[in-house]
Amino acid sequence: MNILETKDLCKTYIVNKRQNNVLKNVSLAVGEGEMVAVMGPSGSGKSTLLYAVSGMDGITAGKVLFCGKNIAEMSQKELAVLRLDEMGFIFQQMYMLKNLTVLDNIILPAAQSKKNKEPRRETVQRCRELMRKLGISDIADNDINEVSGGQLQRACICRSMMNRPKMIFADEPTGALNRTSSDEVMEELAKLNSEGTTIMLVTHDVKVAAKCTRVLYIVDGNIKGEYNLNKCEGFSQMRERERSLNNWLLELGW
């Protein structure tokens, strides 16, 4: 069953009276439990696609169905509730509120959610558990300026998980991290996916994309091709997955 579907999705920006068609009739489907990577050259519309399908940005034409509901027809208020309760977001820059501790930043979506009826103490407990799982329980009470980029990105993953979303959208989640941190973060995302959370991420990194189940290649606002990778079974397969993905990308002009 598809959790996300787009039909003839178009997104156009008008800059200095010039029309810039960033997405051109994009149609795609993401099944429940999938982990999809979107790749493509810079300026091809990867991030725009991610923001359009997640309801963070409006669309010009077409349909975006999330759990069967067309989010293009939703009001800003409905979209906010949808993002809060059903979706999680991870950004390349580890954006967090400067005036809050790491833990407070993570529990913020839960504190905001009307769906979440649990007492705040329980929310905090759940957050600590989540942080422990991601190996950052020791930075809970730190300010965001007191932790490393990798830790911060893992905190962002925790935040995206707090309201038990159906789907996580990640825009270059490892873009600002070194290789070790990048691997750690991807491991966590893969773990989440294996637990049933659908993930859609944008990346330039073949190693990151190789951890996904499917890769979409986008050029000039069109999906030029898609590459199916099976569930990653272990480290030994990784080299092979990366090589085959790389070859496919090279065929497409990567």
Next chain:
Amino acid sequence: MYLNILKKDLKRKRAMNVILLVFITLSTMFISSSVNNIISVTTALDTYFETAGVPDYFAIAMNTYASAENLTEVLENAPAADEVRIEEVLYMLTSNHIMHNKKLLETSFNFYLVQSDRDLALNYFLEDGSILENVPAGQIYLSYCVAKNEGLEPGDKITIELGGINREFTFAGSFRAAVGDAELFGFARFVVNAADFDELLSDEAVISGSSAKLCYLYTADLDRTLSQISDVTENFIFACDREMLKFSYLFDMLVTGVLLIVSLILILISFVVLRFTITFTLSEEFREIGVMKAIGIRSIKIRGLYLTKYAALSIIGAALGLVLSFPFGRMLMDLSSKSVMINSQSTALINVICAFLVPAVILLFCLSCTGKVNKMTPIDAVRNGQTGERFRKKSLMKLGRSRLGTTAFLAVNDIVSSPRRYGIITLTFFLCMSLLIILSNCTTSLTSKKLLKCFHMAECHLVIDTGSMMNFSSEDGHVELKKYLSEVEQTLAENGMPAECMQEFGMYSTFMYKGQESRVLAFQGTGTTMDMYEYTEGTPPQNSGEIALTTYAARALQAKIGDTVVMSTPAGEREYLVTALYQSMHNSGIAATLYSGEDINYTQFLMTPGMQIRFTDNPGDQEIRHRMDQIRELFPEFTDVKTAGEWVKKTTGVADAIDAVKKISAALTIILAALVTVLMERSFIVKEKAEIALMKAVGMKNSKIYAHHTTRFLIVVTAAVTAAELLGMPLTRLCFNPVFRMMGLEMGVEYVQSPVEIYILFPAVIFAATAQSAFFTSLYTRKIKPSDTANIE
């Protein structure tokens, strides 16, 4: 390259640059107009006296007195007098009626002065600032205070009934006469056409009874002049020197003092806000500064770039502010220049100088702020400051442990995390609110009967102008007055109004002690007991020959309790033992109170506040109003019946003017609160764009973000209002005690508060202005999209 960077910066950071420009414009407007006003009002009275031609000595002389014939000759021939100017007038007691709408015109003294336009000795200023030169036939001009109190409008009819003559005039306008047109005591002065004046004087009875002269003496040696004209001074029914004339404007100057306070607060707010905006906008530049440093540009060059930008902005802002400062300054000044002509036009240069100074100050601020550039490292650019290099520990509160809702928590946490930023806003609101509280306390106090004490009067319910009080200025006036007051008491008692009636009479006398001399205004109460007054030290005079002096009079004479001072009276010199000290506003605080039982010759007694009535059965306010009507019916000859509070208001005369300043300040406060909120909130939105986008991305609704932003300002306003309410009274004392001290009240005044204004009205106004401004500005966050998280620099 500089120009290109500058152009790009102005365009790209339009919002912050516009905010900065608006603040610079406002600051220039406030500073220029306020400094101009301060200079104008502090020199106002001297300038006014100079332009009006106020003499060193002024006297009203009756033409009917024995030595009147050679009065002019004696004055003009006094060797010490440099110049003498004379105006012929009709000196009309209020029993000769001058009426408007069949109602007698009110005056502080019991006489009117009518004069012709033929021999105007001083410059009398019309409302447009021009000088009154001639009056068309059938028309009449009135001194400003009387016209204002009567609410006269040009075209109103004024009737003069004098002897057998009954003449109707058309009110043409009011004029400001520097002599005798003050709030504290003002003569009712009228100027008519020369032919009309002659017609009024055509009656022989009028000539013999009412013809008088206003004498203006200009001299460098007043004492010598007075001794040279001593033969004719018996003609003077009223005389005073320039200092006394100045003193009569004391309350008028209180309004200018208030204006001074308003101006100082505006200047303070301007600098506080200006400095905040500059540091705030500069902190926005840290990343760029870091990048420039990273590519090797020297600190001095970077500072030069920002200085150029701020110089350009401040020059444009200062020019706009200069233009706006003229109408704004005039608006404030119009509130004060009622009795005193204040010439603010001539000081336009001050506005220009201030407008030049503002950019200089801004550049100094900028120079000190950009000093941080030297300390900054390229790492600020690389890591965008978000990962710690530039930020100190922020999160003081914990959402996990807080019982507050998320919105309230975020708002409170923002404030405690950035205390300096919100402290500045709190200070601005605190200053605005304090200004209103100070003005409210002043207005309420100036209309409170508690101020009676400051005139050294006994507590009472009513103060009445009986229209006949000056009839007691006779040798046995004290005895006659006692009888009269008993009769009134009896009539009141017979009509169910048990009361004590009392009356103060005052005269100027020279007091001497061990070679020291001082002109003291000595009062004696009739119907009072000495324990009805308030003293600061000693025991009340209990016998004839005992006296209470004001602390200022005692200081002038260098006398203290237990000393014996000498008072010069028409009957010769009398000795008095000083038994007590007190404070009073009379005669700039140089006054004395004689024992009420002492037999004194009342011939020289010149002034009285009126008959005071104290009901002994403690009636309520409504009953007092009812009794006032009853008294008016019982004594139709009483020209004016006022409550003690109304009398204080009328005597000080400036409560309405200060009330007007208060209202303007309230309007100004609303505008300031709204502007500061809008501009600050707009700045915060620019600075917090990333966080707002993030909050939206994680699913926070727009309404929550509006509430978060609005709540921050409401918390700040609550803190400011609470602080202002707590400190309101000490600040009122700080601001007004020096003014009242100048008036003779060394210990200050017992201020009265208006709880409705201070605890309900003003907070509501500031809350409403701030909440609305913050809310409507926060709507701008609607433009920030969740996807902007990806586009943030």
